Amino acid sequence: MYESKLDFSQIPSLNRLLQVPAIITLVEIYGRNATTAALRVLLTSAREVIAAHGEVDLSDEMLAQTTAARLARQAVPSLRSVFNLTGTVLHTNLGRAPLAEVAITAMAETARGASNLEFNLETGKRGDRDTHVEEILCDLTGAEAATLVNNNAGAVLLLLNTLALRKEVLVSRGELVEIGGTFRIPDIMARAGAKLIEVGTTNRTHAKDFAAAIGNRTALVMKVHTSNYIVQGFTAEVPAAELATIANAADVPFAVDLGAGALVDLERWGLPHEPTPRETLTAGADIITFSGDKLLGGPQAGLIVGRAELIARLKKNPLKRALRCDKATLAALAATLKLYRDPDRLAERLPTLRLLAREANEIRALAESLLDEVNAAIGEDFVVTVEDCAGQIGSGALPVDSLESVALVIHPVAASGKGGRLKKLATKLRSLPVPVIGRVHDDGLWLDLRCLDDIDGFRTQFQKLDIS
Numbered sequence: 016m017y018e019s020k021l022d023f024s025q026i027p028s029l030n031r032l033l034q035v036p037a038i039i040t041l042v043e044i045y046g047r048n049a050t051t052a053a054l055r056v057l058l059t060s061a062r063e064v065i066a067a068h069g070e071v072d073l074s075d076e077m078l079a080q081t082t083a084a085r086l087a088r089q090a091v092p093s094l095r096s097v098f099n100l101t102g103t104v105l106h107t108n109l110g111r112a113p114l115a116e117v118a119i120t121a122m123a124e125t126a127r128g129a130s131n132l133e134f135n136l137e138t139g140k141r142g143d144r145d146t147h148v149e150e151i152l153c154d155l156t157g158a159e160a161a162t163l164v165n166n167n168a169g170a171v172l173l174l175l176n177t178l179a180l181r182k183e184v185l186v187s188r189g190e191l192v193e194i195g196g197t198f199r200i201p202d203i204m205a206r207a208g209a210k211l212i213e214v215g216t217t218n219r220t221h222a223k224d225f226a227a228a229i230g231n232r233t234a235l236v237m238k239v240h241t242s243n244y245i246v247q248g249f250t251a252e253v254p255a256a257e258l259a260t261i262a263n264a265a266d267v268p269f270a271v272d273l274g275a276g277a278l279v280d281l282e283r284w285g286l287p288h289e290p291t292p293r294e295t296l297t298a299g300a301d302i303i304t305f306s307g308d309k310l311l312g313g314p315q316a317g318l319i320v321g322r323a324e325l326i327a328r329l330k331k332n333p334l335k336r337a338l339r340c341d342k343a344t345l346a347a348l349a350a351t352l353k354l355y356r357d358p359d360r361l362a363e364r365l366p367t368l369r370l371l372a373r374e375a376n377e378i379r380a381l382a383e384s385l386l387d388e389v390n391a392a393i394g395e396d397f398v399v400t401v402e403d404c405a406g407q408i409g410s411g412a413l414p415v416d417s418l419e420s421v422a423l424v425i426h427p428v429a430a431s432g433k434g435g436r437l438k439k440l441a442t443k444l445r446s447l448p449v450p451v452i453g454r455v456h457d458d459g460l461w462l463d464l465r466c467l468d469d470i471d472g473f474r475t476q477f478q479k480l481d482i483s
């Protein structure tokens with residue numbers, strides 16, 4: 016009976032609170048429903064606090080302030096922009112490729128209203144959404160036909176399910192990749208309803224292994240680009256051209272999952288070579304899949320190019336409908352692909368390529384220009400230096416080739432408790448209005464400036480940093 020002695024009458028009524036001027040203002044900003052819901056949550060927790068401690072501050076002022084804070088927190092979008100200073104350009108957890116301006120504009124325009132997404136303007140009849148990118152994909156890759164789905168994982172699923180349902184697919188043991196986020200070749204194969212036949216060994220697979228494994232239940236020979244690892248030492252893999260010959264002799268298609276899918280030779284910009292769809296088709300692949308938001312620098316998409324007869328079969332699979340791309344994706348992709356028609360200006364126009372090709376000297380100059388300001392903002396417990404570092408392309412592209420870059424490195428001054436201080440600082444930078452994401456490594460918080468574009472925005476964040 017102790018409970019009954021508690022004084023719940025101190026809890027104000029909702030109706031009275033809605034007459035308090037500060038709360039009327041909240042209703043004007045956030046609406047009656049949201050404000051009432053926030054007040055209810057607060058009053059319920061007040062009840063619990065009274066039950067536990069007997070009393071609680073329930074002044075109008077306190078209630079209005081707490082409600083305002085709750086409503087403001089709810090109004091901040093969960094998904095928002097951050098500064099990617101991790102040194103990984105195509106960071107899957109940070110949204111991969113930044114889009115080109117033309118792609119952003121196209122995306123926004125398509126989102127705003129009606130479009131001819133699946134409507135043929137010449138005939139006035141139903142159209143096919145793939146047509147908006149088919150021709151240019153064929154031009155850029157040399158393929159006979161093209162189609163697309165939501166992402167490359169979906170593209171592989173569609174390909175396997177269409178061409179190898181209840182049949183066997185040959186893949187080298189050295190290529191049974193796992194890409195971050197539970198994409199594993201053996202698992203996707205099982206979900207697609209195809210039977211994986213592992214060929215050769217982890218480090219060495221030969222043409223004769225494939226020749227021995229191929230049989231009348233084989234539906235597909237597949238090569239998977241080992242995007243995020245390399246097998247080193249005593250190794251052997253069967254080149255695409257040889258696999259094509261083996262598959263051809265057995266009259267089964269040869270498919271390649273290219274992963275990163277650079278559409279042009281990146282060596283031109285001083286980057287390591289990555290096999291292109293055109294090269295792979297020339298080597299004899301019948302059908303290829305690759306991502307839209309990795310080295311291609313476009314929106315999330317899974318692109319599929321190859322022989323017309325195979326693409327036609329994929330397009331008839333009901334899974335194609337389940338995996339289809341959204342109109343905004345198509346608009347952004349079409350605009351991005353158009354940039355490839357003028358490779359001479361690609362590095363200026365495509366942010367992914369521009370960031371990847373950015374010279375260490377330019378990044379160093381940027382770091383030096385920001386050094387004093389960051390040093391001043393960071394307080395006396397830390398000191399900032401400019402250091403050379405090695406960044407990564409990311410998203411499983413070229414895992415061992417690191418990009419020469421330059422970072423602002425924030426070090427704690429005191430010798431003790433460095434780890435804890437750095438962790439706290441990293442948390443602070445992540446809680447800025449536009450979070451700054453770096454990397455804690457070797458007693459320092461490293462801010463690799465390769466991907467820093469909005470320099471004024473970055474300065475503003477550091478001015479807002481409350482180091483206390």
Ligand SMILES: *Cc1c(COP(=O)(O)O)cnc(C)c1O
Nearest residue numbers: 166167168240242274275306411
């Ligand atoms: C990245 C990658 C995938 C998955 O592509 P998403 O576009 O992320 O779905 C599949 N295969 C390979 C070889 C990859 O590198």
